[in-house]
Structures are given as C-alpha cells and as structure tokens.
Amino acid sequence: MTLKSIIEALLFAAHKPLSPAEIRAVLAGEGDEKTEAALVGFRRVKEAEIAAAIEELKVDYIQSDRSFTIAEIAGGFQLVSKPDYALWLKRLLDVDRPSRLSPSALETLAIVAYRQPITRIEIEAVRGVNVDGVLRTLLERGLVKITGRSDLPGRPLQYGTTQTFLEHFGLRDLEDLPAVEELRRIEAKRQRAAAATAAAAPAETGTPPAATGTST
Amino acid sequence: MVENDYKVRLEIFEGPLDLLLYLIKKSEVDIYDIPIEKITKQYLEYLQVMRMLSLDIAGEFLVMAATLMLIKSRMLLPAEERAEQQAQDEDEGEEPRWALIRQLVEYKKFKDVASYLGQRALFQEQVFPRHEASAPEVGSGELKLGDVSLFDLINAFNETLKRVAQRETLREIFEETYSVTDKIEEVLWTLGERGSVKFHELFDHAATRAEIVATFLALLELIRLKQVRARQDAHFGEIVIVKATA
Numbered sequence: 001m002t003l004k005s006i007i008e009a010l011l012f013a014a015h016k017p018l019s020p021a022e023i024r025a026v027l028a029g030e031g032d033e034k035t036e037a038a039l040v041g042f043r044r045v046k047e048a049e050i051a052a053a054i055e056e057l058k059v060d061y062i063q064s065d066r067s068f069t070i071a072e073i074a075g076g077f078q079l080v081s082k083p084d085y086a087l088w089l090k091r092l093l094d095v096d097r098p099s100r101l102s103p104s105a106l107e108t109l110a111i112v113a114y115r116q117p118i119t120r121i122e123i124e125a126v127r128g129v130n131v132d133g134v135l136r137t138l139l140e141r142g143l144v145k146i147t148g149r150s151d152l153p154g155r156p157l158q159y160g161t162t163q164t165f166l167e168h169f170g171l172r173d174l175e176d177l178p179a180v181e182e183l184r185r186i187e188a189k190r191q192r193a194a195a196a197t198a199a200a201a202p203a204e205t206g207t208p209p210a211a212t213g214t215s216t
Numbered sequence: 217m218v219e220n221d222y223k224v225r226l227e228i229f230e231g232p233l234d235l236l237l238y239l240i241k242k243s244e245v246d247i248y249d250i251p252i253e254k255i256t257k258q259y260l261e262y263l264q265v266m267r268m269l270s271l272d273i274a275g276e277f278l279v280m281a282a283t284l285m286l287i288k289s290r291m292l293l294p295a296e297e298r299a300e301q302q303a304q305d306e307d308e309g310e311e312p313r314w315a316l317i318r319q320l321v322e323y324k325k326f327k328d329v330a331s332y333l334g335q336r337a338l339f340q341e342q343v344f345p346r347h348e349a350s351a352p353e354v355g356s357g358e359l360k361l362g363d364v365s366l367f368d369l370i371n372a373f374n375e376t377l378k379r380v381a382q383r384e385t386l387r388e389i390f391e392e393t394y395s396v397t398d399k400i401e402e403v404l405w406t407l408g409e410r411g412s413v414k415f416h417e418l419f420d421h422a423a424t425r426a427e428i429v430a431t432f433l434a435l436l437e438l439i440r441l442k443q444v445r446a447r448q449d450a451h452f453g454e455i456v457i458v459k460a461t462a
Contacts, residue, residue, distance in 0.1 A: 015346050071343070083342035093344060101337065104230050106330035114329070126323060129231030129276050169336040170343065178332055183325055 003042060004053040011057075017076025017167070020047040020054075074166035075173055108134045109143060109165065113174060114183045117147045117158035135159065143168060232280035233323045235262060240320075247320055252291060252313070256284040287313045364446040364455050369415075372455050373432050376419045380428055394427045399434035407444060407459045415446070415455035 010023055024047055031039040054077055058070050071080045081089055101109070104127075111126050112118055123131050138144040147160040166173065229235045239258050240247055263281060290301060290312070302311060406413050418435065422428045435457065438444045448455050 012346070071345075078345050081344040083339065086342035086344070089344045101334070103330065103334070106333050106337075107230060107326055110326045110329040110333055114326075126319075126326060127231060128233040128280065128319070128323065129274065168340065169333055170340045171336070178329060179325070183329070 001038075002053075003045060003049065004056055006042065007050060007053050008057055011070065011077060011079050014078070017071075017073045017078040019076040020050045022076065023050050071170060072172045073170055074163050102134075104129075104131075104134050105137060109138060109161070112138075112144055112159050113161050113165070113177060116160035117150070118160075119150050119152065119156040119158055121156060123159075231274070232277045233320060234327070235259065235277070236280070236320060237324060237327070247324070248317060250317065252284065252288050256281075256288050259284055283312060283316060287316065364448045368448060368455060369436075369446055372415050373428075376416060376422075376428055376432075377425060380419070380422060380425060394430035396430050396433045396437065399431045400438060403431070403434055403438060403457070404443065407457065412456055412458040415457060418457065 006027070007023060010018060010026060024045060027039075027042045027045050029039070030036075054070060060066075061069055067085050068079050068081050070077050073080075107127060108123060108131050111123050115122065115126075120131060120135060123135070135144065139146070142162055142164040144159050144165070145162050147158050149155040150158050161174070165171075171177065229238065236255065236259065239255050239262075240250060243251070243254065243258075245251060260281060263277060266277075290298065293301060403413075403418060406418070418431055419428050422431060435444070435446075439446060442460050444457050445460050446455055446457055
C-alpha cells in the first residue's frame with residue numbers, strides 16, 4: 001500500500017472535493033492496537049507529499065488513458081469524468097440537473113464574485129438594472145449567500161459567493177477567475193467615488209420602478 | 217428590416233448599459249470616444265420602438281436617457297461656459313460623461329467575465345463527479361431529532377404514494393408479491409448498514425403501490441416492536457428512521 005493508492009481510494013469514495021488538509025487530517029488520525037501498525041506509516045505525511053502523490057495519480061491516469069481525471073475544484077481535488085464521455089453519462093445522470101443560468105444571473109454572479117462582500121444597491125450600480133429577482137434565484141440555487149450587513153445607512157445585507165459557486169464553474173478558488181487583479185483594483189476607486197456620492201446624495205438609493213429584465 | 221432587427225435584439229438586452237454597449241459596438245467607435253449625439257439619438261430611437269411594441273420600459277432605461285441628454289446638452293454649451301461647468305463638476309465629483317464611460321468600461325469587463333463563466337458552466341456540464349447518492353450522508357450527528365407522530369408518518373406515506381402513482385402510470389406491471397416480513401428484514405438490514413435512513417429513501421426503489429404499502433406496514437410494525445424510531449428535526453421536515461438502540 002502506498003500513499004498514492006490510499007489517496008486514490010479517498011478521492012474515489014468522496015463525493016465532494018477533498019483538500020490536502022482534509023486528506024492529511026484523515027491520515028493523521030489515531031488508531032487502536034489492531035490498526036495502529038497500518039496507520040503509523042502515513043501519520044506524518046505532509047501536505048506537499050499529498051499534493052505530489054495527487055500529481056502522480058494525474059500522470060498515471062493520463063498514461064493509462066483513463067476516462068476520468070482529477071480536477072482541482074473549490075480548493076480540493078475530485079475525481080471527475082472526462083468531457084468526452086458526457087454523451088453517455090448524461091443519459092445515466094442528467095435527469096435532474098438544474099437549468100442553465102441566464103445572462104443576467106451570470107453578470108450578477110460575476111460582480112458578486114469580484115466585489116464581495118457587496119450589497120444589492122452596489123450590484124445595481126454596476127449593472128444599471130434592478131437585480132432583486134436574479135439575486136433571489138442565485139440565493140435559492142446556493143450560488144450566493146448572505147455574508148453580513150454593511151455599515152452603510154440602513155445596514156443593507158451583503159452578499160458573497162459560495163463553495164457551490166466554485167463547484168458549479170469548476171473553479172479552484174476566486175483567484176482562478178480571469179483578471180482578478182484588474183477588476184479588484186477598480187474597487188478601490190469605486191469605493192472612494194461611492195463614499196463621495198453617498199455623502200452628497202443619499203436619495204439616490206431610492207428603488208427604481210420594477211425592472212423587466214430580471215427573468216432567470 | 218431595421219425594425220425587425222430591433223425586435224430581435226430587444227429581448228436580449230440586460231439593461232440600459234447593455235443597450236449602450238451594443239450601440240457603441242454597432243457604430244464601431246472607441247468606448248472612450250463616444251459620439252454622444254449619435255449614440256443618444258440611436259438610444260432614444262430604441263426606446264421609441266420599445267414603446268411602439270408596447271413593451272414595459274424599465275425605469276432604468278429612462279434614467280439613462282436623461283443622463284445621455286444631460287451629457288449632450290453640456291457639449292452644446294459654448295467653450296467658456298463648458299469650462300465653467302467642468303470646474304463645477306470637478307467640485308461635485310465627476311463629469312457625467314466620464315462617469316458614464318467609466319461605468320460602461322467596468323460593466324463591459326463584468327460582461328466579459330459573465331460570458332467566461334457561461335463557458336465554464338457549459339464545460340462543467342460535460343464533466344461528472346462521483347454520483348452523490350452513492351455516499352450515505354445520514355447519521356452525521358448534525359440532526360436534532362424529535363419524535364414523529366403517526367399523522368406525520370401517514371402524511372409522508374401519502375406523499376410517497378402520490379409520487380409513485382405518477383411513475384406507475386408509465387410502467388409495465390409485473391406480478392410481484394412483497395411480504396411485510398421481507399420488508400422488515402430489508403429495513404433492518406439497511407439500518408444495520410447505516411444506522412439511520414431517511415423516510416423517503418426506504419421507498420426510492422419501490423416500483424408499485426403494493427411494495428410501498430408493504431414497506432410502510434413493515435415500518436409501523438418495527439416501530440410498534442420498538443426496534444426502530446421515527447424522528448423529525450422540524451415540523452413537516454424530513455422524517456428519519458433510526459435504530460431504537462442507537
């Protein structure tokens with residue numbers, strides 16, 4: 001038995017991405033008299049060794065042309081089938097996949113992802129439309145969550161993306177998004193501008209008439 | 217032909233910024249150097265068409281129309297007055313034209329990210345992780361359980377029957393008999409394997425009403441014999457069956 005094969009078994013049985021830290025925690029667990037001998041050899045494995053073993057597994061799968069691979073999603077590793085096999089897997093599993101997200105849902109998600117924590121009004125300032133309905137859909141689908149309240153007047157709710165968001169789009173983490181730096185840098189400027197306008201015109205936050213484009 | 221173009225496009229605009237971006241792209245001009253007069257004219261034409269089609273024009277579209285006209289009117293001012301106005305704008309924060317351009321540029325970037333996310337989602341649709349149902353999740357110790365009344369059980373049973381009634385209509389009926397005794401063993405075996413099981417999971421593989429009834433009677437019998445207990449974490453919540461000793 002090797003570290004590599006143990007990790008493979010863990011990834012095989014897990015139904016969510018496993019982080020190196022989670023794998024290490026599993027390996028570090030104490031055993032009793034019977035199991036101790038088997039466990040002790042892998043007790044002190046470092047996260048770097050786990051990562052290296054996972055890389056080896058990836059290479060193994062490529063070399064033996066397996067139908068699955070190890071994807072890095074939401075900070076963890078997960079066995080996933082290769083896209084080429086979707087044709088058949090869809091027939092087996094696709095029955096209750098949720099419907100695709102609308103363009104307005106994707107735009108809203110993109111803004112939340114870069115600017116979190118962010119209030120509804122702030123999202124609307126970027127998109128130029130009411131986002132009430134879209135935001136509710138995103139909350140229902142677990143892609144966005146309420147993270148707290150802003151210190152702005154009225155203590156509006158703030159929103160952020162979830163683990164499910166990363167999983168849905170197959171992202172390793174938020175840094176995995178394109179041009180993260182650039183889109184965040186605008187943030188600082190925007191906050192300064194927002195502070196200025198908030199001081200000048202608080203009436204601006206009045207809700208506009210119901211929008212039509214908030215379908216999901 | 218032009219009007220048809222409008223009709224098609226209108227549905228897919230996500231808002232006034234989206235419409236503006238479209239107009240800018242169509243005119244093949246630099247976003248930083250928008251010919252305000254031309255774009256404003258086209259924008260207002262679109263609103264006109266929306267009205268003709270008696271579409272509800274969202275308030276945001278009208279606010280943007282006002283902004284565009286404000287910017288246009290500023291540009292019509294004589295040079296010295298414009299400079300005056302600019303000085304005043306700087307005191308107030310930002311010139312409306314630049315504020316709009318900045319907003320457009322920013323919105324454009326998020327729109328690009330949105331389409332990137334859309335592509336990733338499409339890719340993810342082709343990729344399947346291990347199937348969730350294969351991993352037992354119950355018994356993680358997170359549930360706060362309270363005992364369930366007979367009415368709750370019957371209610372849950374009724375729901376299950378309804379679900380199967382829908383399935384059943386489309387199936388061939390095979391002659392199969394289920395004894396309550398068999399089902400008692402099946403339920404006990406499942407609980408022996410996993411410690412607890414959700415109510416509906418007991419019926420997931422049942423194909424007919426007869427089978428569901430047998431399973432339900434088995435469950436009632438086991439509860440009467442105090443072999444298992446039915447518990448529920450909230451009113452009308454998911455009912456969970458646990459071993460009585462556990």
